[in-house]
Amino acid sequence: MARWRPDILESETTPEALWLRRRDFLMLGAAGALSLAWPERTAAAAAPSGAALPIARRAELAGGEASTPWDDVTSYNNFYEFGTDKSDPVQRAGSLRPRPWTVTIDGEVKKPLTLDIDALIKRFPLEERVYRMRCVEAWSMVIPWVGFPLGDLLRQVEPTSKAKFVAFQTLLDPAQLPGQRRAVLDWPYVEGLRIDEATHPLTLLAVGLYGRVLPGQNGAPLRLVVPWKYGFKGVKSIVRITLTEKQPPTSWSRLAPSEYGFYGNVDPAVDHPRWSQARERRIGEFLKRKTLPFNGYGEVASLYAGLDPRKLY
């Protein structure tokens, strides 16, 4: 047992679910763990659930890596509108009513739009995109999203020449999102992208994962997915998308501007003021792995030519 102690002490930086599994391992002993714990865990793994979505195209953009199991993707979440623990969203997301749901696209556009979520979804062929996702807290997952490029929607509303940024807003409704009764962040959660980032073909509006509609805890019925940025850019349960001339405020940079910037680009060379960003723990894995520049999506680098990488946190 003694030689495992350094691992036990690491529990502070280890996702709780993984740590519990590791503790199972320790309590059973190595032989017991091999013969009992793994088969048990496999048998208990839940199949994806929820309404199936029609998928027109599929793209595997995670370097052939296996997707993180449905169970982990849907039970280890950040969604502060349901509480600040990773296990809060799955337990509390039942209060969110993702249907009926209305989305507005307005601001610097020639054709503003207010549309029911299902009418919006029907406008676009849905794609499955398997992406690596990296949280600023140094854990990561591989997630098979279902959605459509945000750029396809923005083209339909015809941005004016003044449209330089895109602002996103989560639903504001403490009855559905009870965490909004506490002033953890300024509600509603807001996020933003430059227009060239927003129209980059990798940038998705997601409506599902694993072929099913998004569970509440993952941001039903509509959330942003930007795979080269830290997870906080992926604003959930969106009700409004506004094109603007000026850079919009973002929730995390408003709270702690020196820790969370507007860009949030994944960069292993630029540490967070309180921890290293050089490595990450892939949920379900034992050892940490190296974090890749732009989370491995280096094709976006040209968007930032000439900008100081230290300003891109």
Ligand SMILES: Nc1nc2c(c(=O)[nH]1)N[C@H]1C(S)=C(S)[C@@H](COP(=O)(O)O)O[C@H]1N2
């Ligand atoms: N509205 C809202 N969106 C949010 C958050 C949040 O607290 N509220 N958390 C962000 C963070 S920090 C991460 S890592 C991702 C997590 O998405 P997932 O739970 O689907 O993996 O959601 C992002 N979007």
Ligand SMILES: [Mo]
């Ligand atoms: Mo995050």
